[in-house]
Amino acid sequence: MTASVILAPLVPVVVLWVLAGLAVAFVALALWRGLAGWWLRGLTACALLAALANPSLQEEERAPLSDIVLLVVDESSSQRLGDRAAQTAEAVAAIEAKVAGMENTELRVVRFGDGPEDAGSLAMTALAEALSEEPRARVAGAILISDGQVHDMGLVPALPAPLHLLMTGREADWDRRLVVKNAPAFAILGEEVTLTLRIEDQGAAPGAEEADLTITVDGGAPQTYRVPVGQDLDLPVVLPHGGMNVLQFATPAVEGELTERNNAAVVQMNGVRDRLRVLLVSGEPHAGERVWRNLLKSDASVDLVHFTILRPPEKQDGIPVTELSLIAFPTRELFVEKIEEFDLIIFDRYRMRGILPMSYLENVANYVSNGGTVLVAAGPEFGAVDSLWRSPLAEVLPVEPTARVIERAFVPELTDLGRRHPVTEGLEALAPEGGWGRWFRQVEVSPRAGQVVMQGADGRPLLVLDRVGEGRVAVLASDHAWLWGRGFEGGGPQLELLRRLAHWMLKEPELEEEALTATARGQALTITRRTVAEGPPGDVTVTGPDGAEVVLPMPEAGPGKFETVWQAPVVGLYRLEQGDLVRVVAVGPSAPREFEATIATGEVMAEAVAATNGGVLRVEEGAPDIRLVREGRPAAGRGWIGITPRGAYVTEDVSVAPVLPAWAWLLLAAALAVAAWLLEGRRGGRRVSGTA
Structure with a gap:
């Protein structure tokens, strides 16, 4: 039970202070005048003021509350290295036993694991959550059992008591890790990009000067080099192909190191082209010529060289060449000296007029076989005597003209193969209301090779794609694609069709007919198989980083598209195989954040621990004693840690009674006033000094 005096003034506090001031003034006046009862007058004023202040005696029945100690246990991945798990279990058991032997003290145990999305050890988050669930007035201390590698120190809560770190691990621990310090997300094909790597030893390392470094690109044959340790x-690196390139770097495990999980690193770099150089040769001006130019000029990454033959050789108008305003066609420079610099050559309604010698066109055919790409946009001239078909370029063309030109309306359609081919797949969904608009001219051709993905009048081939050697060829057997761009009868996906066609010819990975791709989101792996073959492609074999194989079925997700979603059991590098197709994909970071730094340390938490007068002790030195220390005093020493008793309580009952009743205060004030009157009357009211 505790008692205290409380005041409940009968008048406002301001009035009470004013009255007190007046009372002091009157008592001072009485003292100055030499009245013998001035002190009794002062006591009378005090009695009256006390009556107005209305003092009461408050008595409380209190029940003491126990102190709470928070024990936060780190169970993240790094705590499973070496014998840290056993150390943690022993430390928890020791703390529980010691706190159980202390009077009026309770222990709250909070455990946490790896943070979401590779966030690491979120010890401060766990501590803050535990602290929020307990009354702060009862928290006597917090103890964290961890290796000290905490990744959310920016969220340290304001603790009302000491914070201690019991550090697992051993002083003799050491670890080797491979760090990628600089790796761009993309690189330009054909250009060299520099990656900065570092193999470093942490902790009590044996001091090796060199180590092996193994490099693998897209799961291919590994290459091993001897590199220095501890140096950048x-x-x-020059990327071998466009699209995603997966580079894996690894150094072999060394006996005695804590873990080999951080001995490898995976870098995924997207190979892109710097500038796409396109040569467009228009045989004559026509309405569709602008279509190709607008398409290619709309892409800022395309360097377009466009020539239109306005004045064929057979035209004899007597105009001197020096007076022509147009430049001459640099045929030798384009088709001999710099042909290999172009990524795509387009012949738009081109006819043989003697401008390009046969040897130049033979050079174009060789350019295709060596990896180049040619697109022929054919008009009526393709079936004539001066057709490109009657040149050396015919060796690589997938169609043969019949010399017939169909001059009537038709609506282009996708073939069954076209509905599965990435160039034309899904184009029907882009049709305007009422369907695609009509075209009015088509050159009749007979396919010799390749894939017919669009058909026109009477089901005849309209768009044919083919691979020749290392290159690609496409033939569009109509010059009326521009009608879609003009919106005739609703138009059609002209821009999307030509964009996909150009990107397929430029060998963009996302438009490959036979492709096995995978994307990872967290540890969910989405595997996609694209094929133009009829029927399902079969199962896909997934080989994990530990060598375990899993065979997954591939259900159909659309025409020519099969897809499955699989939850990868662990992070690391996975190899996907289906027939001749192989794909390598990295799931999560190759070295999770928990394994970036594995050596136990107290430096990360040193500032937060010192701010609460706590301490950092190693578990391998034995479980510390727990002592009681006063608030503000050092709470850690050699072999011991301290907690601060809080003295919290709960009030069970409160009783309030006035110190004196009102009549008693008045009686006391009256008695003191009468005493002052009697004293001053007996002595003549004023004290006289001297002798009579």
């Missing part, structure tokens, strides 16, 4: 290594 600049590695020049």
Whole structure:
């Protein structure tokens, strides 16, 4: 039970202070005048003021509450290295036993694991959550059992008591890790990009000077090099292909190191083209010529060289060449000296007029076989005597003209193969209301090779794609694609069709007919198989980073598209195989954040621990004693840690009674006033000094 005096003034506090001031003034006046009862007058004023202040005696029945100690246990991945799990279990058991032996003290145990999305050890988040669930007035201390590698120190809560770190691990621990310090997300094809790597030893390492470094590109044959340890290594890389390139770097495990999980690193770099150089040769001006130019000029990454033959050789108008305003067609420079610099050559309604010698066109055919791409946009001239078909270029063309030109309306359609081919797949969904608009001219051709993805009048081939050697060829057997761009009868997906066609010819990975791709979101792996073959492609075999194989079925997700979603059991590099197709994909970081730094340390938490007068002790030195220390005093020492008793309580009952009743205060004030009157009357009211 505790008692205290409380005041409940009968008048406002301001009035009470004013009255007190007046009372002091009157008592001072009485003292100045020499009245013998001035002190009795002062006591009378005090009695009256006390009556107005209305003092009461408050008595409380209190029940003491126990102190709470928070024990936060780190169970993240790094705590499973070496014998840290056993150390943690022993430390938890020791703390529980010691707190159980302390009077009026309770223990709250909070455990946490790896943070979401590779966030690491979120010890401060766990501590803050535990603290929010307990009354702060009862928290006597917090103890964290961890390796000290905490990744959310920016969220340290304001603790009302000491914070201690019991550090797992051993002083003799050491670890080797491979770090990618600089790796761009993309690189330009054909150009060298520099990656910065580093192999470093942490902790009580044996002091090796060199280590093996193994490099693998897209799961291919590994290459091993001897590199220095503890030094930055600049590695020049030229990406082998466009799209995603997966580079894996690894150094072999060494006996005695804590873990090999951080001995490898995976870099995924997207190979892109710097500038796409396109040569467009228009045989004559026509309405569709602008279509190709607008398409190619709309892409800022395309360098377009466009020539239109306005004045054929057979035209004899007597105009001197020096007076022509147009430049001459640099045929030798384009088709001999710089042909290999172009990524795509387009012949738009081109006819043989003697401008390009046969040897130049033979050079174009060789350019295709060596990896180049040619697109022929054919008009009526393709079936004539001066057709490109009657040149050396015919060796790589997938169609043969019949010399017939169909001059009537028709609506282009996708073939069954076209509905599965990535160039034309899904184009029907882009049709305007009422369907695609009509075209009015088509050159009749007979396919010799390749894939017919669109058909026109009477089901005849309209768009034919083919691979020749390392290159690609496409033939569009109509010059009326521009009608879709003009919106005739609703138009059609002209821009999307030509964009996909150009990108397929430029060998963009997302438009490959036979492709096996995978994307990872967290540990969910989405595997997609695209094929133009009829029927399902079969199952896909997934080989994990530990060598375990899983065979997954591929259900159909659309025409020519099969897809499955699989939850990868662990992070790391996975190899996907289906027939001749192989794909490598990285799930999560190759070295999770928990394994970036594995050596136990108290430096990360040193500032937060010191701010609460706590301490950092190693578990391998034994479980510390727990002592009671006063608030503000050092709470840690050699072999011991301290907690601060809080003295919290709960009030069970409160009783309030006035110190004196009102009549008693008045009686006391009256008695003191009468005493002052009697004293001053007996002595003549004023004290006289001297002798009579």
